[in-house]
Amino acid sequence: MLIERTHPTNREPDMHQSRRTPATTRFHSTSSPSRLTDCFELKLTSPLIDPDCSWGHVAAVAKVSPNHGSNLPYALAEIRVADPYVDADPATHRTVNAYIAGIEDRLRLDGFDPTVDRVEAMDSSEWNPYTKAWLRSKPVEGLAVWRTMVPSAEALLYLTNPQVGTVISNRRGDTATISPETVAHFRFGDDAIGIRDRGVAMGYLLADHFAQQGGSAPLDVLSLASGTADPVIGAAQRAVELTGRAIRLTVADIDGRALSMVRNNAVRQGFGGAVRTIRTNILDPALPDVLERDTGVAHFDLVENMGFEEYLPEDGDELGAFRGRGLPQASAFTRRAFDLVKPGGALLSGNMVLDRTQSDFVFGVVDWPLINARSEASIMRVYERAGLLGDPTVKIEMFRVRNASAGTHLYNIVKATKPDTSTRPARVP
Numbered sequence: 001m002l003i004e005r006t007h008p009t010n011r012e013p014d015m016h017q018s019r020r021t022p023a024t025t026r027f028h029s030t031s032s033p034s035r036l037t038d039c040f041e042l043k044l045t046s047p048l049i050d051p052d053c054s055w056g057h058v059a060a061v062a063k064v065s066p067n068h069g070s071n072l073p074y075a076l077a078e079i080r081v082a083d084p085y086v087d088a089d090p091a092t093h094r095t096v097n098a099y100i101a102g103i104e105d106r107l108r109l110d111g112f113d114p115t116v117d118r119v120e121a122m123d124s125s126e127w128n129p130y131t132k133a134w135l136r137s138k139p140v141e142g143l144a145v146w147r148t149m150v151p152s153a154e155a156l157l158y159l160t161n162p163q164v165g166t167v168i169s170n171r172r173g174d175t176a177t178i179s180p181e182t183v184a185h186f187r188f189g190d191d192a193i194g195i196r197d198r199g200v201a202m203g204y205l206l207a208d209h210f211a212q213q214g215g216s217a218p219l220d221v222l223s224l225a226s227g228t229a230d231p232v233i234g235a236a237q238r239a240v241e242l243t244g245r246a247i248r249l250t251v252a253d254i255d256g257r258a259l260s261m262v263r264n265n266a267v268r269q270g271f272g273g274a275v276r277t278i279r280t281n282i283l284d285p286a287l288p289d290v291l292e293r294d295t296g297v298a299h300f301d302l303v304e305n306m307g308f309e310e311y312l313p314e315d316g317d318e319l320g321a322f323r324g325r326g327l328p329q330a331s332a333f334t335r336r337a338f339d340l341v342k343p344g345g346a347l348l349s350g351n352m353v354l355d356r357t358q359s360d361f362v363f364g365v366v367d368w369p370l371i372n373a374r375s376e377a378s379i380m381r382v383y384e385r386a387g388l389l390g391d392p393t394v395k396i397e398m399f400r401v402r403n404a405s406a407g408t409h410l411y412n413i414v415k416a417t418k419p420d421t422s423t424r425p426a427r428v429p
Contacts, residue, residue: 051084114364153227162186194410199231299342331385344420
């Protein structure tokens with residue numbers, strides 16, 4: 001997924017232009033480069049164990065009672081996801097977690113705060129010492145090539161489907177074979193687990209929504225800023241299997257290379273529904289017209305933007321990422337996405353949680369762009385300003401997505417359901 005500008009354009013936007021000049025940073029490492037590299041070396045004690053399947057499943061769904069008995073203007077529940085990689089190989093999961101914890105201890109010892117002392121370098125010459133040490137450690141073959149993909153949807157694809165021996169290539173033509181140590185990062189880092197959990201939870205919510213609706217007509221699903229669409233294709237496929245309903249999936253993104261991979265992902269996952277790809281700027285006010293022109297559909301049974309809201313600013317956000325870049329407020333985008341939903345349909349949106357684990361590693365070592373991880377109150381503020389929370393006709397539900405195997409909680413999903421006007425009783429004159 002690439003962040004998109006608000007202005008219509010026929011060329012790829014330069015998403016990193018505002019980050020070309022590195023921020024002032026403080027690197028106080030007392031270790032020599034060689035010692036720092038040694039600190040960052042991942043040593044696996046046993047071969048990786050492959051699971052029987054690569055897709056997790058929902059282990060349980062439970063309602064959550066608000067703290068202190070307070071009343072919330074929305075429903076709150078927790079979706080617990082069983083992860084096949086952690087279940088099959090708990091020893092390597094523990095090894096990777098201890099390794100990342102050691103790296104974060106190193107950052108704290110050096111006084112490096114990733115939310116303040118950032119470079120967000122696009123070029124390897126600008127990487128901070130910790131990123132360099134991580135990528136130069138042995139034997140993480142393929143990791144440096146993967147890092148050049150950050151923060152694209154292609155980088156996420158390797159987290160959703162981490163396989164040993166895969167040959168990885170970037171847009172510059174660099175190629176490498178992915179080593180077991182690199183795959184261990186992709187399988188067992190909290191972010192990788194959270195991204196897979198988010199996809200599993202989305203599939204559950206999508207299937208559950210359609211099962212409650214009933215009927216047999218084909219369903220139209222719109223995925224916004226979907227990149228390679230790997231998670232939403234998996235979610236749609238599981239919804240087809242659970243409901244027996246045909247699904248027509250429309251995938252909209254500005255990244256042409258990612259969209260070219262969508263059909264391959266659909267074939268790999270065995271998705272039998274129709275897939276339409278539209279290369280467009282989803283922040284363009286003309287998006288509804290573009291969708292209707294290219295698909296013949298004005299409103300969709302379900303719209304999802306599972307990983308996009310956190311890349312938009314909202315006044316009052318705790319981290320304040322992406323301010324001053326000409327991007328709309330998250331609440332404005334959420335409202336426009338909801339307007340694409342047909343009566344009785346739903347909008348699914350995901351947002352990283354503020355109190356997530358391994359944030360120093362992700363934002364300080366992987367150097368993924370700082371995003372707007374939000375508290376539950378901040379997430380709900382987006383929906384209140386969008387005019388959805390507080391509207392008595394709109395049903396708002398928040399789902400905490402927790403990994404039942406690892407115990408981690410990285411994402412919340414909000415489901416906003418539009419009232420089905422076709423089922424309302426007629427007014428009496």
